[in-house]
Amino acid sequence: MTEKQEKIITAALELFAEEGYRSTSTSKVAKRAGVSEGLIFRHFTNKDGLLDAIIKMGEEQAKALFADIVLEPDPKELIRKYIELFITVSKDQEAINFWKLQFKIKWELEIYGEHKMEAIKGALINAFEKLRYNHPEQEANLLLTLMDGLATRFILQQQFDMSETIEFLKQKYKV
Template identity: 45%
Template sequence: MTEKKEKILESALELFANQGYTSTATSKIAREAGVSEGLIFRHFGNKAGLLRAIMEEGNRRLRELIAPVLAETDPAAVVQKTIEMPFGVPESEYDFWRLQFKLKWDEEYYNPDNIKPLTEKLVWAFTALNFEDPEMEAQLLVQYNDTIGVDMIRGVIRDRPAFKSFLLKKYEL
């Protein structure tokens, strides 16, 4: 990827995440990236193509984030690693995840199947750990992680280590 194309993606991500996709004009992205607006169209076709490129990167990052959980063979470790996931996201990636959470409300860009492998792995883990309702436990933990992710990005969770410890203790891990 060229340096200019990378700068376009970085600028678009920052602006989309903080100002919203519909509120961000390609001319503003071009200005922020220090390129011509025509270069955005040459690389991505249009603003939707630019967002698609960011979303493809999002799908890659999500797969990368959940890969250690999916590879895990110990049920307790599956639950533990899932709880720890949102706490391991570096602040440098918050714009990226902020945009992902915003786009969950847009059916054109949100695909709930992306999280399905994690949910299925959690059902397996909770079944192996003899939880009464493994499907509901899996759904609950996925929802916990969503909410924790949003609250971490917004700065609501002040004492992250204590909160993570609380969750691990709740599941006796």
Template identity: 75%
Template sequence: MTEKQEKILAAALSLFAEEGYRSTSTSKVAKRAEVSEGLIFRHFGNKDGLLEAIIQLGEEQAKLLFADIIMTTEPKEVIRKFIEIITKTSQNKEAIAFWKLQFKIKWELEIYGKHKTEAVEQALVKAFSELRYLQPEKEANLLLTLMDGIATRFILQENFDLDETIEFLKQKYKV
């Protein structure tokens, strides 16, 4: 990706997060990125193409976040690493801003990229199966849903006690 493409994506991320996808025009993105609007069309086709590039970037970031979890073989470590993933991400302001946008897009456009979490869900199902949980698929789905809710609360709720919540989950699952 060129430096200008990165500037365009960064500007779009910022504006979509501030104003929403529907309220942001490509001309605003171009102005913020200090490029011509034509350059946006050349690289991304249109505003939808720009959004698709941002969503794709989110999918790539999710794969990077989940890679270590998926490669882990010890079941309790799989669960622990998944529970701690938000703590790891919360220490990086740029990552928080990036994921905040991903959540905002999900709600504004009513899209949910379930495929982003399929590999980690399979790893969790396997871990819960090996630990002899009665319904490993439902347990994995519950943990994914809890973590989605925890991430939302962390992003939106001022003074949310992330550490206490993560510690509670680790105690609940004995990891």
């Protein structure tokens, strides 16, 4: 991706978060990015193409975040790493801003993108199976839902301290 494409995506993410996707014009994105509107059309075709690029960027970052977890052979360690993932992310302000913008777009446009969670879900199911949980798929779904809720709470209320809940989950799963 070129520097100008990155500027366009960053500007679009910021504006979509501030004003909403539907209220943001490509001319506003171009102005914020310091590029011509035509350059947006050349690289992304239209505003929907720009949104697709942002969503794909989120999917790539999710894959990168989950890569170490998914490849973990020890089931307890895999679960622990997943539970502690948000502690790591919460220490990086740039990551917080990126995910906040991704969540805001997801909420406004009612796009969940469950497919980006397939690898981590499969890894969690496998871990719960190895640990002989009675309902490994339901445990994986429960943990995914709880962590999604924690992320949402953290994004909406940055003073929220998730450490107690993280410790509770680690105790619950004995990791």
